[in-house]
Amino acid sequence: MGWKTLDDMDLAGKRVLTRVDINVPVEDGRVTDTTRIDRIVPTIKDILAKGGRPVLLAHFGRPKGERVPSMSLQPLVPALEAAFGVPVMFAADCTGPAAEAAAAALPEGQVLLLENTRYHAGETKNDPELAAGMAKLGDIYCNDAFSAAHRAHSSTEALARLLPACAGRLMEAELKALEAALGDPVRPVVAVVGGAKVSTKLDLLGNLVAKVDHLVIGGGMANTFLYAQGTPVGKSLCETDLADTAREILQKAQAAGCEIVLPSDVVVAREFKAGAANETVPATACPEDAMILDAGPEAVARIASILEGAKTLIWNGPLGAFEIAPFDAATNAAARKAAELSKAGKLISVAGGGDTVAALNKAGAAEDFTYISTAGGAFLEWMEGKALPGVAALG
Known part of the structure; x- marks a missing residue:
């Protein structure tokens, strides 16, 4: 310090x-x-x-x-x-x-x-x-x-x-929380990273695979990784041009001993709107005319199991299209599990980023997380391993 x-x-x-x-x-x-x-x-x-x-x-x-x-x-x-x-x-x-x-x-x-x-x-x-x-x-x-x-x-x-x-005091609390999560964390460490695009979080993923034991990838980002592994994703949001990059991240994670966790089952629908007709299918079986909008219950159970065995959690981004039901189910369930473990003193949980804070508030889980950062860009850059000028100047 x-x-x-x-x-x-x-x-x-x-x-x-x-x-x-x-x-x-x-x-x-x-x-x-x-x-x-x-x-x-x-x-x-x-x-x-x-x-x-x-x-x-x-x-x-x-x-x-x-x-x-x-x-x-x-x-x-x-x-x-x-x-x-x-x-x-x-x-x-x-x-x-x-x-x-x-x-x-x-x-x-x-x-x-x-x-x-x-x-x-x-x-x-x-x-x-x-x-x-x-x-x-x-x-x-x-x-x-x-x-x-x-x-x-x-x-x-x-x-x-x-x-x-x-x-x-706010800066002090933020720096201490982030140091506890990434600087010298109690292991095992889990990172949950979601959101729409891999392209916005390449530096983040690259830094995390070298620092955490499990990296849970959700949201539209997961589709790109599934596609990179040869899995059809139908009409899902997917950055096909980043397939090679996704494969490099998977290889880097394997070399670092970090397990990347992708959804084993997914919730699919033909249209993106509240209450849309949907079904749960294996992640390998997305129909050609459907899109993946959430992780399925089997995937949520796997995340819950990982959280049970973890000591530290860093969370940035939702697991699905959390803004509308029923595609908020995975984010809500995983967030509530993390909150329950944090409240019981079994997990140090640090979360940040605009969508993340909104998703955790919507799930009713935010108040039981150990620390919620309201700093979007600064939180992300810290997670990416970058030096922050305003912090460095205090040294």
């Missing part, structure tokens, strides 16, 4: 420049989902409790270096005040004289929110001058935005090198 936490810093009387992810949905000037705000509350409350003055840096949308009024952070102030339980001041810029004056005037026990960092074109270019301007607003830098840590931006990378730096 080469990075410091809030526990390692003397915050009393210090302005703490805190990079957060509050890129929340807003409709008619009101925040409609406070999840990302709720997750930074422990960091803000700890800074305040230690006598620090939190100065929040955040992006919102993609204004591409322009002042786009609809992407201002000012409408978030009421939601932030409700979450923190203290007054939140607002500065109309994240650098320059007005921001400096606001930061200098910030009283103890209050929070300052700075305007959208992406109003400056230099933010996404990791501009050192912009970072230097931001650095004038604080004494300590705290990064609590793991979800933005895979990007080398001024507020996530360059700024961290200009001030004493540490991880916030």
